[in-house]
Amino acid sequence: MKQIWSRRHDPWIMVWPLALAQMISWGCIFYAFSLFVTPLIADLGWTRQALNGALSLAFLTMAATAYPVGRWIDRNGGRGIMVVGCIAAGGLLIAASRVTEPIEFYLLWSCLGVCMACILYEPAFIVITQVFGFGAKRGIAAVTLLAGFSSTLFIPLIEFLLARYGWQDTYIILGLILLFLAAPLQWLFIPPKTIATQHDTALDQQRRGGFSLLKLCRRPVFWGLVIWAAGNSFMITGVLFQLVPLLKSAGVSVRDVVLCMTVFGPLQVLGRIAVMLFAHRIGTATLGTLTTIVFPLGVLVLLVAPYELVWLCLAVALIGAANGIATIVRGTAPAEWIGLTHYGKVAGAITVPVLIAGALSPSALAWVWQHHGAPAMLATILCAGLISAGGYAFARAYRDNY
Template identity: 35%
Template sequence: MSSPARMPWGLVSALSTAVLISYGTIFYAFALIIEPMERELGWSKTALSAAFSLALGSSALFSVPVGRLIDLGHGRAVMTGGSVLAALLLALWAWTDNYPTFLLIWFGLGIVMAAVFYEPAFAVLAGQLGLLTRRGITIMTLVAGFASTVFIPLTHVLIEGFGWRGALLVLAAMNLGLCAVLEALCIPGATGPVRHPAPAHVSAAASDPRRVLSSASFWFFVVTSVLQGMISTGIPVHLVPMLVERGFSLDAAVAAFAVIGPAQVAARFLTGFGERALSLKGIGVLTMALNVLAFGLLPFIPAGSWLIMLFAAFYGASNGMMTIVRALLPPELFGRENYGVIQGMISLPVRVAMAATPFAFGIIWAWWGTYEAVMALCFLMAFGSLVAFMLNLAAAKSSESR
C-alpha cells in the first residue's frame, strides 16, 4: 500500500501503549513475581525460570504462523486475541498451585508473546504506514522502551499492596481493559493480504516468503540476529553478579545496569530521527561495532572505575539500535512483501537461542569457576555478529547486481 499522507498518530500511539503494557505485564513482571512464588509454593528459581524459557520456545514456534496471519490482513484479530489470552492466562496464573499447570500457562504466554510483542506490532505498522514505517517503528520502540521503567516499580507496589496473586489479577485486567481495547479499536480490520512493491532482485518470486531461504544474505542476517539476541538475553541476567565478582560494589553494579535502559532509548531516538545522516545499513554496522567495543573494553576495566558506565552505554546503545535494525532492515534487504512471515522466520531461531542463553551462561560460569569465559564468549559473539553483518551486506549487494 502507498504511504499515508501523514502519520496516523492514533494507530501508532495505541500500538505503542499496548506493546509497552504487554512487555511490562508479561516479560518484566515475571522477575518480581517469582520470588514471592518461591517463598509461598516452595518451587525453586530454576523450576520457575524453566517456565519462562518454555515460553520463549513456544513463541518461536508460533512466530511464523502469526506473521502469516498479519500479512493476510488479520493484525487486529491476532493482537486483540493475544491480549485477551494474556488476561486469561495471567488470571489463571494467579490461582494456580500446580507446577504442571504453571508450565502450561507459560507455554500459552509464549503464544501471547508471538502475538503482542514487537514483531507482530512491527508487521502491523509496516502494513499500514508505507514510507512512514521507519518513523512509526522508532516511536513505538521509544515508548515501549520504558516498559521496565514503568512496570518494575509498579509491579513491586502491586505485590506489596495485594500480594503476588492480586498483582497478577491487576496485570490481567490491564491486558483486557487497555491492550485489547486499544488494539480492537485502533488497528484496521481485515482487508486481505498486504501487498507492497518489492525490489527488483526479489520481485520475481515476491509472493513466496520461502524465497529468502535460498539467500545467503538472509542467513547471514539470521546469524547476526541470533548472536545479538543471545547477548541481549544472557547479559541482563548475569551482569550484576559478573560485575560483583570482578570487584565492583553492588551499588556500582546496579548503577551500571541502570545506564543500559536510557542508553537504549537515546540510541533509538538518534537512529530513528537521524535517517538523513546514516543509512540503515550504516546503522547496522555501528550497532555491531558498539557491542564489539563494549565487550572488548569490559575485561580491562578495573574494579570501581567509571569506565564501567561507558561499557553499559555502548552495550545499551547497541541493544537499542538492534531492535530497529531487526525491524527495518529486512524489508530493505528482502523486500516488503511477506514482512510478517519473514520476521517470524528470523525470530524463530533467535528466540530458541535466547531461551537457552541464560542457562548456558550459568553452566559456563559453573564449569569455568568465574565469569571470564562468559565475557570472552560475549566478545566472540559480538565480533561474530559484526562479521556476519558485513557478509550479509556483501551478499545482498552481490544479489542486487545480478
C-alpha cells in the same frame, strides 16, 4: 475530535497507541520475569535453573508460532491476532498468581510464549511495514521509542508491587493492566486489515505471485540476518535475565541494581530518537554496524570492570543504546535487503531461530554460571556478540538494494 477519531487508523495516529500497547506488553511479560525469580525461589523453593527453564520453554513456543503468526498477518492484518494474544496473556498472568507446582508454571509460560509471538515487536513491525511501506524505519523507531521506556517504568513499578503486595497480587495487577489497557488500545487503533501492495516496487510486484521458504533459504543475505539477529537475541536475553540475579548475588544493593537497570530504557530511547532524526541520512547498513561494535563493548565493561554504580550504568547504557537501534534494524533490514513482498513470512522465518537463541540463552547461561562462574557466563555472552557481528557483515555484503 470526530475528524481525528475517523482517522485513527492513519499511520502517524495509529503508531502512538500501538507504541503504548507495546510498552505495556513488554513490561508486564518480558521485563517482569526476572523480577519474580527471587520471590518465587524464596516462597516456593524452586531453583533458579528451573525458573529459567520456563522462560526457555516460552521462547520455544514463541518460535514455533512466529512464522504462522507472520503468515496470518500477511493475509489478514494484525488487529485480531494481537488483541486475542493480549487478552490471553492477561488471563495467563492472573492464573500464574495461583501456581504451586513447577509443571503449572511451565504450562502457563508455554502458553505465554504463544501470546508473545502475537503481541510483541515482530507482529507490530509487520503491521507498521504494511502501513508505512519503505517509510517503516521512522514508524518502527516511533514505536520502539515509546516502548523503550518499558524497563524504566515497569522495573521500579514491579519492584514496588512485589515489596508491597507480594508476587501473587503483583501477577494479578499486571494481568489486569494488559486486559484493560493494552488490549483496548490495539483493538481501537490497529487497522483491521492492512496489505501494503501500494508500497511495492516493480520487483516486488513480480514476486507477489508466490512465496517459497526454500528459495528464501538459498539467499546468503537471509542467513546473515539470521546469524546476526540470533546472536543478538542470545546476548540481550542473557543480559536482561541474568544481570539482575548476578548483581544481587554479588552483593550489589537493590538500590544500585534498580538505578543501573533503569538506565537501559532511556538509552534505548536516545538511540531511537537519533534514528528518527537522522533516518534520511544514516542507512540501515551503517546503523547495524554501529550496534555490532557498541553491544559487545558494553558486555566487555561488565566482564572487566568492578561492580560499582558508575561502571554498571556505563555498561547498561552501551547495551541499551545498541539494543534500541538494533531493534529498528531488525525490523527494517528484511524489507530493505530482501523486499516488502511477503514481509510477514520473511520476518517470521528470521524470528524462529532468533527466538530459539533467546530460549536457549537463560538456561545455557545459568548452567555456565553455576558450573564455571560469572566471568565465564559474561564471556559466553561476549562471544555471542562477536558471532552476531560476523553475521551482520555477511548479510551486508550480500544484501539487495531496494
